[in-house]
């Protein structure tokens with residue numbers, strides 16, 4: 001597996017070259033009203049199609065090993081490379097501190113099998129947490145929305161009658 005991972009890292013690096021050219025929105029979406037104002041990027045943001053990540057990258061999901069076959073260290077190396085390649089495509093992803101590398105890789109690999117909208121400028125941020133701690137891909141102990149929920153609940157203690165909310 002070590003050899004495969006080394007080769008995989010090289011293959012992933014090459015994917016940076018697959019970054020699509022900036023689309024010509026004047027040709028693709030000539031009737032978009034934003035073009036009249038020179039806001040080409042708005043036309044692109046609104047009209048860019050959803051495509052499978054694997055298709056956009058030119059790299060099939062099956063080339064990424066399932067997490068069960070990897071060591072923590074191998075998963076970390078592949079995850080770092082995936083995030084590095086994604087940046088080239090303006091894709092960004094944040095993870096909670098201390099999240100186990102195998103969990104992180106599993107989440108990244110799953111995203112590779114899903115659809116994505118590529119836009120040539122700006123930042124596309126991937127959200128993995130749906131604010132449902134019990135279903136969180138990070139695992140309940142790493143889910144940051146859990147803290148928000150507890151905080152909110154603390155904040156919403158019922159008021160005593162006649163008490164002012166400040």
Ligand SMILES: [Zn+2]
Nearest residue numbers: 129136143145
């Ligand atoms: Zn969460």
